[in-house]
Amino acid sequence: MATGIQRSPKAPRNGRTRRDVMARGALAAALTPLLTAFRTPRPAADDGASFDRVHRGRRIRGTRDADGHWYVTLDGRPLHLMRRADGTWLSMVDHYCSYPAPLDAARAAVDALAPGEQLRGGGHGVRA
Amino acid sequence: MAYVRKDAATLTADEKRRFVNALLEVKRRGEYDEFVRTHLAYYASDGERGLRTAHMAPSFLPWHRRFLLDLEEALRRIDPSVTLPYWDWTRDRSARSAPWTADLLGGDGRRSDLRVTTGPFAYREGNWTIRTGVTEGEFLTRDLGRRADPIALPTKSDLEQALKEPEYDVAPWDSTVTRGFRNRLEGWGTGRGSASWRNHNRVHRWVGGAMLGAASVNDPAFWLHHAFVDLQWYRWQRRHRGARYLPATAPGPGDEQHGRIVSRREKLPPWDVTPQELEDVGAVYRYA
Numbered sequence: 001m002a003t004g005i006q007r008s009p010k011a012p013r014n015g016r017t018r019r020d021v022m023a024r025g026a027l028a029a030a031l032t033p034l035l036t037a038f039r040t041p042r043p044a045a046d047d048g049a050s051f052d053r054v055h056r057g058r059r060i061r062g063t064r065d066a067d068g069h070w071y072v073t074l075d076g077r078p079l080h081l082m083r084r085a086d087g088t089w090l091s092m093v094d095h096y097c098s099y100p101a102p103l104d105a106a107r108a109a110v111d112a113l114a115p116g117e118q119l120r121g122g123g124h125g126v127r128a
Numbered sequence: 129m130a131y132v133r134k135d136a137a138t139l140t141a142d143e144k145r146r147f148v149n150a151l152l153e154v155k156r157r158g159e160y161d162e163f164v165r166t167h168l169a170y171y172a173s174d175g176e177r178g179l180r181t182a183h184m185a186p187s188f189l190p191w192h193r194r195f196l197l198d199l200e201e202a203l204r205r206i207d208p209s210v211t212l213p214y215w216d217w218t219r220d221r222s223a224r225s226a227p228w229t230a231d232l233l234g235g236d237g238r239r240s241d242l243r244v245t246t247g248p249f250a251y252r253e254g255n256w257t258i259r260t261g262v263t264e265g266e267f268l269t270r271d272l273g274r275r276a277d278p279i280a281l282p283t284k285s286d287l288e289q290a291l292k293e294p295e296y297d298v299a300p301w302d303s304t305v306t307r308g309f310r311n312r313l314e315g316w317g318t319g320r321g322s323a324s325w326r327n328h329n330r331v332h333r334w335v336g337g338a339m340l341g342a343a344s345v346n347d348p349a350f351w352l353h354h355a356f357v358d359l360q361w362y363r364w365q366r367r368h369r370g371a372r373y374l375p376a377t378a379p380g381p382g383d384e385q386h387g388r389i390v391s392r393r394e395k396l397p398p399w400d401v402t403p404q405e406l407e408d409v410g411a412v413y414r415y416a
Contacts, residue, residue, distance in 0.1 A: 080342075083175030084184070085302045086318070090173065092262045092342040096315075096332040097325045111276075112340055114242040118264045 047089075048101040058113075060106040070102050074109060077119035081105055093119075133359075134416045136213040136352055137226035143213075144231050148248045150203040150210045151348055152255045159202050164260045164345040166398065167195070171342055174302040179388055181397055184303040186296070186374060187390045188314050189361045190406040192354050194399050197412070199351060211413065214355035217331055218284045223272035227352055235272075242269035242337045249348060262341040269337030270347065281334050282327045287313075290327055291364050296374045301389045308374075309364050313357065328357050359415045365407070373403045 047070070050063045060079075062072040072079045072091075080092045081102060088098035093109035139147070154160045170182040170191070182191045196212060203210045213227070220226045227233045234247020244267065249256040251267035258266050273279065290312035297308040303316035315329035325333050331353050332339050338346045339353075365371065378391040390396050392404045 082171075082173035084304075084316075085174040085300075086304050087175065094340055095171065095342045095344065096329040096340060098316075100320070112271075112336065113263065114237075114265075114269060114271075114337075115240070117241065117269075120261060120264050 048103050051103050051106075055107050055110050057115075058110045060103070060110065062102045062106060072102055072106050074106065074119055077121055079106060079109055079119060130411055130414050131211050132416045133211045133355055133413055134213050135226075136215050136232060137220055138416075139213055139232070141231065143209075146207050147203070147210050147213060148232065150206045152248060153206045154199070154202045155256060161260050163195070163199060164343055167345045168260070168342050170398070174304075174388075177388075179390070179397070180302075181390055183314070184316065185389045186301050186310055187396055187403055188310055189358070190373070190396055190401075190403040193358050193361070193406050193409065194396065194401060196351060196354055196358060197409075200413075212351055212355045214359055214415065215349070215352035216356055217281045217334075217353070218287055221281050227349065228272065233347075233349055233352070235270075237268075237270040237272075237337055239275070241265070241267075242271050244268040244270050244337075258338070258343075258346050261338065261343045261346060268347060270339070270349075271336030273334060274336055279322050279325075279330070279334060282315075282330050286327055286330075287360065291360065291367060293364075294368055294371065296364075296371060298374070299379075299385070301375065301379075301385050313360055313364075328353075362415065373407055 047064070052059075052061045054060075059075050060072070062070060064070050070081060072081055081089050082091075083089055084098045086098075088100055089102055089105040090096075090098040091105045091109045094105070094112045099105040099108055134143070151160070167182065172178055172180045172183070174180055174184040181187050182195075185191075200210075200212050203212070215227050223236045228235050230247045232247070234244050234249050237244050243265070244250050245252070249268050251257070256268055258268060263269075290309055293307060293309040293312050295308050297310040298305050303311065303314075304318075305311045306318065313327050315326035317324035317326050322330075332344060335347065335349055335353075338344060339349055344350050373392045375389070375391045376393075378387075378394060379385040379389065390403060393402050395401070396403055396406075
């Protein structure tokens, strides 16, 4: 039931890690193997390597730590990413479609911004 | 007596003026930015843990229905004659048609910085400063039709693909389902590129700028778009008599979606209301 999982509109949605997602996937897999066989998020290797490059004049950097968390910045400002159940990624800039890897989502965010338009500072970076 | 939501293309000059003025007053009072923050806070993705209510979930439609009613109530406290208009994007398909006129939403963003410079929500008018946004700019942005790589709005035939679905939603109730009215309308597709952006999602992309991001509510176009999406739910119910919101009951403890979606008779955060209570709002409003 919904009891206990409500959150206030202003509650930050952090603290959820990709490791938790994987652990949950493992638990669910034990309970419903047929269902989760094709629904567990893809392995981290598919997300691509860390990157640091210039796309259309904007510097995009993405690093993955040992726990598999991604941190992506655009001209030094954090670009928050979310993950879909099919393993693809969407960003705060481009929220109504998703991309195969964090690098693709970062490039798409640059493409959607106006020239010189900067992300607002003070937000959190990638939580994944 | 139910009030009527009208097609934006049919509004009189007086109806447009009253709607715009009520929106500007909600913004001036500081209430509007709370709507932006609520939508931001409730956008949870299905590849992560936690309850999803607004997107990638069966409650996409009732969540936005209740959200629209909240704004409409705020507008009607200011001017009881105002109702939310809807934008029929299957018919008004260009950057110059309704609702992109100077007497309603204003037009496209300019090329240099995507800033909207016409209509009541143009920054220079001083009434629409963006305070809760993804980017630093305080001005509303749009890129109608995505000039650099043009895309088209969804068509009647695209909408028909959703309306013909006999079931409201199907397991696993997320963005990966390829059947069911809800996701066919919400528009999470599979594969890459523009073929994977459908109906509701594709319209957000077509408008671009603020409407493409997590703070899409900053563009008043959000409400006109979602009123048309809401109308589709009513049309789908009329076509599939007796078809109900699904799931009827919550997924059990062994289900991967346990505790992650809202079933028909569960409360739909942040409100004290259930999807069932939002299935028929004919006593509150109807569409013309």
